[in-house]
Each structure stands twice: as structure tokens, then as C-alpha cells.
Amino acid sequence: xxxLTKETGPAxxxxxxxxxxxxxxxxTAGASGGVLGKLRQKKGTDLDLIAIAMHNGDxxxxxxxxxxxxxxxxxxxHSGDNQSGHGDGDDETVTVxxxxxxxxxxxxxxxxxxxxxxxxxxxxxxxSFKVYDATGxxxxxxxxxxxxxxxxxxxxxxxxxxxVGNAWKLQVINTTGKVKQGDxxxxxxxxxxx
Numbered sequence: 737x738x739x740l741t742k743e744t745g746p747a748x749x750x751x752x753x754x755x756x757x758x759x760x761x762x763x764t765a766g767a768s769g770g771v772l773g774k775l776r777q778k779k780g781t782d783l784d785l786i787a788i789a790m791h792n793g794d795x796x797x798x799x800x801x802x803x804x805x806x807x808x809x810x811x812x813x814h815s816g817d818n819q820s821g822h823g824d825g826d827d828e829t830v831t832v833x834x835x836x837x838x839x840x841x842x843x844x845x846x847x848x849x850x851x852x853x854x855x856x857x858x859x860x861x862x863x864s865f866k867v868y869d870a871t872g873x874x875x876x877x878x879x880x881x882x883x884x885x886x887x888x889x890x891x892x893x894x895x896x897x898x899x900v901g902n903a904w905k906l907q908v909i910n911t912t913g914k915v916k917q918g919d920x921x922x923x924x925x926x927x928x929x930x
Contacts, residue, residue: 740867740878740879740895740906740908741879741908742908742909742910744908745907746898746905746906746907747905747906747907748903748905749834749897749903749904749905749906750903751871752834752869752871752904753833753834753835753871753872754831754832754833754834754869754870754871755831755832755834755867755868755869755870755897755906756829756830756831756832756867756868756870756875757785757787757829757830757846757865757866757867757868757894757895758785758826758827758828758829758830758865758866758868759783759785759826759827759828759829759848759863759864759865759866759894760826760827760862760863760864760866761781761783761827761860761861761862761863761864762860762861762862763781763859763860763861781850781855781856781859781860782850782852782855783827783828783848783849783850783851783855783857783860783863784800784801784828784848784849784850784851784852785800785814785828785829785830785846785847785848785894786798786799786800786801786814786830786846786847786848786849786851786923786927787799787800787812787814787830787832787844787845787846787847788844788845788846788847788923788924788927789806789807789812789837789841789843789844790841790842790843790844790845790927790928791840791841791842792842793842793928794928795924795927795928796841797812797841798924799812799813799814799830800814800828800830801851801920804816807836807837807838809836810833810836811832811833811834811835811836811837811838812830812831812832812833812836812837812844813830813831814828814829814830815828815829815830815831816828826866830846831870832844832897834904837899841899842898842899843896843897843898843899844896844897845893845895845896845909845927845928845930846893846894846895846896846897847891847892847893847894847923847926847927847930848863848865848891848892848894849890849891849892849915849923849926850890850891850917851890851891851915851917851918851923852917852918853917853918855890855917856890857883857887857888857889857890857892858888861885863882863883863885863892864880864881864882865879865880865881865882865883865892865894865895865910866879866880866881867879867880867881867894867895867906867908879895879908881894881895881908881910883910883912884912887912889912889913889914890914890915890917891912891913891914891915891923891926892910892911892912892913893909893910893911893912893913893926893927893930894908894909894910895907895908895909895910896909896930909930911930913926913929
């Protein structure tokens with residue numbers, strides 16, 4: 737089992753064949769109380785987990801939003817869009833099967849964002865990212881990342897898996913920034929900068 741933090745640097749993924757990243761959050765009423773607050777909490781807020789596959793620093797495939805299997809072979813799979821944050825466990829997950837990732841993919845950057853207009857990190861509470869070793873059908877958590885609740889940013893680069901020769905390394909990033917909502921090229925530029 738791995739233990740990952742931002743400070744420990746990249747970790748070798750020797751023996752890890754499947755890796756999963758999950759995001760969870762709780763709906764909040766924001767500053768509104770009363771009936772309006774209860775309605776907002778019932779509706780929840782929509783955060784998105786996106787995995788961006790890179791070829792030499794250029795984004796070429798994306799898992800998330802409306803693309804659940806961008807490689808077409810099950811090697812990079814998104815669980816689907818949770819638009820409210822309701823429910824137990826991870827609200828959205830991306831799973832990577834390293835053996836199926838095409839050889840020209842040099843890295844995969846995992847980003848969580850309040851991407852759609854009207855969504856925001858401030859309208860969610862207890863945002864948490866979890867990294868799992870999902871090798872052999874078991875799911876062992878290897879990192880738990882909690883971004884600051886004080887950020888006014890709307891995107892967080894969670895982690896980056898990078899190909900080194902025939903092996904992969906994983907770096908926890910946990911860096912926030914601003915992305916123009918609904919602007920896919922802006923989301924790509926944010927990932928490229930990581």
C-alpha cells in the first residue's frame with residue numbers, strides 16, 4: 737500500500753494495475769436559511785471530476801463531463817455526473833487501468849472543478865478527494881486530500897499520474913486555481929499548467 741502526500745513527492749506505482757480517484761462533497765444551503773436554504777441544500781451543487789490524458793504536455797482525451805470512456809477500451813473510465821453531492825461515499829470517480837492506456841499518453845491529470853455555470857466550491861461543503869489502489873478488485877485508500885474551505889477558486893488539480901519509461905508514478909498536487917465556467921479550453925490550460 738502507498739501513502740501519499742503533496743510533500744512526499746512522486747510515488748512509484750509498481751504493482752498498481754488499477755488506480756481510482758474519487759471526489760465527494762456535501763450539499764449546503766450556503767448563507768441562506770429557512771425555506772430557500774432547505775431548497776438549495778435539497779438541490780445540492782454540481783462539482784465535476786475530470787481526468788485529462790496528455791501527450792507530451794498536450795491534452796488529447798478527457799474523462800468526465802459527457803465523456804465516460806474516452807479511450808474506448810475501458811482504460812480510463814468516469815463513473816458519471818453526480819449533479820448534487822447527495823449520497824454516501826464518492827460522488828464521482830475516475831478509474832485508470834494502466835495496461836490499457838495507449839503508449840503515447842505521457843500523463844493523466846485529475847482535476848475537480850465547479851465547471852458548470854452557477855456551481856461553486858462555496859456551495860459545497862466537506863469536499864474531499866480520495867486516491868485508491870484498485871488492483872486485483874480490492875480498493876485500498878492510499879491518500880485523502882482535503883482542499884481549503886476558504887478558497888474562492890473553482891478548480892483543484894488533485895493528482896497527476898506520469899509515465900516514466902514502462903512504469904507510472906503518482907504525484908499528489910492539491911493546487912487550486914480559477915477556470916472560466918463552461919470553457920473547456922480554459923480547463924485544459926489549467927491541467928496543462930500542472
